[in-house]
Amino acid sequence: MLNKxxxxxxxxxxxENYFNRNYNVSKLEDIATIKYGKELPTKKLTPKGFPVFGGNGVIGKYIHFMYDEPQILVSCRGAASGNIIETYPNSFVTNNSLVLEWNDYRYYEFYKQFLFANPLHTYATGSAQPQITIDNIKNVPFPCPKYDEIRELCSQLKSISALHFENIVESNKLSMLRDTLLPKLISGELDVSNLDI
Structure with missing residues (x-):
């Protein structure tokens, strides 16, 4: 609820800050390098490690990560094609997503919000198995403001993102604590009957 x-x-x-601005427009391929994630069979996922992002979000963990900074992904296979996903720091990305590596990472928060507001579903091709390729999206028009025009906006968005991620970390810690304690409570291994609450 907090994150929503x-x-x-x-x-x-x-x-409020984007609309009614007459920004220059560039093609996506001019402001970012578009790459496929790496193939990672599910049998190679590990019980502990770094989060692995597929085409719909986190699908497990792996002992290695590809990116130390958060990245913007475009789901590129199946019904989710065109969805926009943000990874966590220190994440692995599978080849079910395209990674948008921005030429200037200062614009990250700006382009993240632009894509959340304008997902790329309409660029998917194929009916039985929808997909998005690099060629499908490389010419998508993107606003290209001068950084000084959006510096304050990016700073404010970055602060909100930091709070958002802190909440995810706390939620994950609570989930791990629940998953550790609940089986012990159910089995009777942990007795809390004498706690004064």
Whole structure:
């Protein structure tokens, strides 16, 4: 619920600052390198490690990561094609997603919000098995403001993103604690009957 509220704040902030601006326009391939993630069979996923992002979000963990900074992904296979996903720091990305490596990472928050507001579903091809290729999206028009025009907006969006990620970390810690304690409570290994609450 907290993160949903933060996402709405970021979307509103972007909308208020983006619309009615006459920014120059560039093609996606001019402002980012578009790459496929790496193949990783599910049998190679590990119980512990770094988060692995598929075409719909986290699918498991792996002992290696590809990117130390968060990345913007475009789901490129199946019904989710065109969905926009943000990875966590220190993540692995499978080849079910395209990674957008921005030429200037200062624009990251700006382009993240632009893509959340304008996902790329319409660029998918194929009916039985929809997909998005690099060729499908390399010419997608993107606003290209001067950084000084959006510096303050990016700073505000970055602050919201930091809170968003802190909430994810806390939620994951609580989930791990629950998964550790609940079986012990159910089995009777852990007795809390004498706790004074």
């Amino acid at each position: 509220n933060l996402e709405e704040q970021a979307a509103t902030l972007f909308s």
